Amino acid sequence: MGKYSVSENGMYGHFGGAWVPEMLYPNVENLRQNYLKILASDEFQKLFTQLMKDYVGRPTPLTYAEKLSNIYGTNIYLKREDLAHTGAHKINNAIGQVIMAKMLGKTRIIAETGAGQHGVATATACALLDVKCQVYMGALDIERQAPNVARMRMLGAEVVPATSGNCTLKDATNEALRDWISNPEDTFYVIGSVVGPHPYPDLVARLQSIISKEMREQLKEHTGRELPDYVIACIGGGSNAAGSFYNFLDDESVKLIAVEAGGLGLDSGETAASIARGTEGIIHGSRTMLMQTDDGQIIEPYSISAGLDYPGVGPLHAYLAHCGRETVLSATDDEALAAARLITMKEGIIPALESSHALAALPKLKFKKDDNVVVTISGRGDKDMATYLKRFFDK
Amino acid sequence: MNRIDDIFSKKDGLLSIYFTAGYPNLNDTMTVLNALQKAGVDFVEIGMPFSDPLADGPVIQRASLDALNNGMTLHVLMQQLKDMRKTITMPVTLMGYINPIMHYGVENFLRDAAACDVDALIVPDLPWQEYLDNYKALFEKYGLHNIPLIAPQTPDDRMKFLDDNADGFIYMVASAGITGNIKTSEGYRSRYFDHVSSLGLKNKRMIGFGVKDNEGFRHACAHASGAIIGTAFVNHIKEHGISEEAIKAFVDGIRKG
Numbered sequence: 001m002g003k004y005s006v007s008e009n010g011m012y013g014h015f016g017g018a019w020v021p022e023m024l025y026p027n028v029e030n031l032r033q034n035y036l037k038i039l040a041s042d043e044f045q046k047l048f049t050q051l052m053k054d055y056v057g058r059p060t061p062l063t064y065a066e067k068l069s070n071i072y073g074t075n076i077y078l079k080r081e082d083l084a085h086t087g088a089h090k091i092n093n094a095i096g097q098v099i100m101a102k103m104l105g106k107t108r109i110i111a112e113t114g115a116g117q118h119g120v121a122t123a124t125a126c127a128l129l130d131v132k133c134q135v136y137m138g139a140l141d142i143e144r145q146a147p148n149v150a151r152m153r154m155l156g157a158e159v160v161p162a163t164s165g166n167c168t169l170k171d172a173t174n175e176a177l178r179d180w181i182s183n184p185e186d187t188f189y190v191i192g193s194v195v196g197p198h199p200y201p202d203l204v205a206r207l208q209s210i211i212s213k214e215m216r217e218q219l220k221e222h223t224g225r226e227l228p229d230y231v232i233a234c235i236g237g238g239s240n241a242a243g244s245f246y247n248f249l250d251d252e253s254v255k256l257i258a259v260e261a262g263g264l265g266l267d268s269g270e271t272a273a274s275i276a277r278g279t280e281g282i283i284h285g286s287r288t289m290l291m292q293t294d295d296g297q298i299i300e301p302y303s304i305s306a307g308l309d310y311p312g313v314g315p316l317h318a319y320l321a322h323c324g325r326e327t328v329l330s331a332t333d334d335e336a337l338a339a340a341r342l343i344t345m346k347e348g349i350i351p352a353l354e355s356s357h358a359l360a361a362l363p364k365l366k367f368k369k370d371d372n373v374v375v376t377i378s379g380r381g382d383k384d385m386a387t388y389l390k391r392f393f394d395k
Numbered sequence: 396m397n398r399i400d401d402i403f404s405k406k407d408g409l410l411s412i413y414f415t416a417g418y419p420n421l422n423d424t425m426t427v428l429n430a431l432q433k434a435g436v437d438f439v440e441i442g443m444p445f446s447d448p449l450a451d452g453p454v455i456q457r458a459s460l461d462a463l464n465n466g467m468t469l470h471v472l473m474q475q476l477k478d479m480r481k482t483i484t485m486p487v488t489l490m491g492y493i494n495p496i497m498h499y500g501v502e503n504f505l506r507d508a509a510a511c512d513v514d515a516l517i518v519p520d521l522p523w524q525e526y527l528d529n530y531k532a533l534f535e536k537y538g539l540h541n542i543p544l545i546a547p548q549t550p551d552d553r554m555k556f557l558d559d560n561a562d563g564f565i566y567m568v569a570s571a572g573i574t575g576n577i578k579t580s581e582g583y584r585s586r587y588f589d590h591v592s593s594l595g596l597k598n599k600r601m602i603g604f605g606v607k608d609n610e611g612f613r614h615a616c617a618h619a620s621g622a623i624i625g626t627a628f629v630n631h632i633k634e635h636g637i638s639e640e641a642i643k644a645f646v647d648g649i650r651k652g
């Protein structure tokens with residue numbers, strides 16, 4: 001047990017827990033009692049490891065970014081989750097959870113999705129592993145993310161519009177939880193980030209920890225040193241950051257930088273920076289930092305990136321930020337767009353808008369010449385081309 | 396004596412009605428409450444609106460959002476209820492989610508609810524262990540019952556654990572699901588109700604979620620102390636308004652068919 005590990009009842013310091021209605025208690029408790037056993041079992045490990053390698057294409061490369069390194073006067077490496085099957089890190093978690101669901105005897109999968117990346121990953125895992133799949137997606141997001149909706153449908157998933165509230169990710173998550181309450185026997189809920197009631201934040205962090213496991217090995221090959229000086233990742237819910245930080249948490253020399261979506265600016269009222277501008281509260285079963293009114297009503301956050309505009313953040317991150325183990329920065333829409341443009345022109349990599357927020361932290365940090373800096377490119381930018389084209393070429 | 400304990404010791408066939416505070420208009424809360432008492436309901440559950448009500452279906456979610464847009468907050472609600480005992484003699488429970496209550500301050504909230512002479516709280520997403528570890532003493536200090544929920548998927552030992560540490564009554568969710576949802580057959584529900592009856596729990600039970608008419612009410616009364624009806628009532632006032640006549644018509648329809 002590391003210093004930053006979750007406690008048996010799901011706490012990260014005073015964050016986390018499982019604040020769920022009694023109707024969900026048996027399902028959540030069943031998962032809590034079984035997830036570590038299943039993760040450690042030969043059956044799970046064998047299938048997960050094989051699929052990560054032969055199907056997802058892991059390990060994903062660690063790319064030395066020569067031009068970015070020159071610009072920022074240090075050594076920058078990119079962890080290329082954009083090259084994983086389906087185009088983002090989400091597939092690591094989706095495959096892991098669908099295997100787990102089958103081992104628990106569940107025959108139906110539900111998931112929530114915002115931008116559609118987790119929905120596509122889950123639909124993919126369900127097609128591969130032959131399980132029925134329903135994805136809840138905000139009605140507004142269904143309109144905004146048409147290509148990913150089409151991919152999910154082609155993969156055989158049913159995309160269910162969430163029409164409550166603001167019709168976005170938080171409402172899709174509410175709908176998925178309500179579905180689970182209504183179908184407790186046959187259904188498994190595949191949560192897409194390190195959020196939700198315990199054990200989900202820990203389960204998802206463990207499944208994504210393959211990212212930092214590979215980073216260590218690859219960095220050693222590249223530099224002779226296992227430990228970088230910095231690891232930088234974006235956070236909305238925080239799954240790629242959790243995976244990128246996981247195997248460095250107890251190596252205190254490694255600076256962990258989480259980059260929130262600043263939206264139009266931290267003090268503009270149009271932001272998704274839950275740690276910088278949120279307050280403590282409970283959302284989707286977890287005590288964490290979240291965007292809410294003085295009366296404890298949850299506020300719809302804003303970011304140009306549909307994958308970062310979640311009103312809460314994983315309790316692990318709330319805790320790491322609280323104890324100073326991770327440094328939380330933010331990047332505005334414009335800063336993220338500029339970072340996306342730069343890496344595209346200089347390195348030939350079109351990043352997802354989410355990942356562009358991580359890149360936008362580079363000019364905000366003071367590196368030494370021989371520092372090794374790893375930035376996680378959590379996904380590729382195909383899904384964001386409409387936004388990029390509009391912002392770069394429609395002048 | 397808490398009014399809840401009193402009524403359960405005297406009567407069966409209880410009808411409790413849920414309505415959302417501040418709906419359809421901000422200042423309708425007391426009007427609806429008075430009309431429900433006059434129409435002869437046994438007690439009420441006042442919903443405290445929340446932006447993200449996990450255990451509620453679309454009808455109550457919609458009413459909650461309308462109430463929030465009307466300007467309803469917990470502070471406003473406490474103001475509205477502070478003189479309710481001038482007219483209201485029946486037990487009053489408040490139902491809501493933990494986040495707004497925590498923001499208000501749990502002890503402040505319990506103190507203010509007790510000052511309004513509320514009898515019990517229903518907070519679906521306050522886990523029972525959390526309640527026992529951190530809040531039970533406070534509930535007791537202010538004389539408020541915390542009402543636990545059970546559902547068909549709740550294991551027997553869990554039901555007994557909830558029952559052992561609960562006062563007031565147990566809120567028995569009629570079928571797996573959220574408010575307003577009826578998925579399971581009457582036969583299935585009867586078996587579940589009978590099974591719970593056979594456990595010999597010390598607390599009386601009320602059946603809710605999916606009870607919407609006289610038939611459902613009678614079925615619930617045959618298996619428990621009575622029923623809680625929410626979604627059907629919210630739909631009714633949406634359609635027919637909150638006049639005493641409209642509310643009486645609904646209550647009579649439930650009681651007499």
